[in-house]
Amino acid sequence: MALKHDSEYYVKWTHMENGNVITRRLHRIEIQAKDGRLYALTGEHLPDALMTNSGHTYKGRHIAQI
Numbered sequence: 001m002a003l004k005h006d007s008e009y010y011v012k013w014t015h016m017e018n019g020n021v022i023t024r025r026l027h028r029i030e031i032q033a034k035d036g037r038l039y040a041l042t043g044e045h046l047p048d049a050l051m052t053n054s055g056h057t058y059k060g061r062h063i064a065q066i
Contacts, residue, residue: 002046011046018055026050 002009010025029041029050041047054064 001048002044003048009043009046011048011050013050013052015052015054017053 003012004010008027010027011029013024013026015022015024026046027042029046031039031041033039050066052064052066054062057063
């Protein structure tokens with residue numbers, strides 16, 4: 001369930017990259033399906049938290065996880 005402050009719904013987004021951590025509030029998440037359709041999550045439909053990671057798996061290779 002989305003987090004709420006006054007009348008504003010948001011999701012707590014934490015991004016970690018090579019040991020650095022950033023936390024932000026997101027008010028909208030857009031997801032593009034394989035067939036090109038775009039889905040948007042807003043308001044009460046947002047999750048309470050989202051975490052992403054990126055960095056190096058080994059020399060010259062990068063990875064992102066959602």
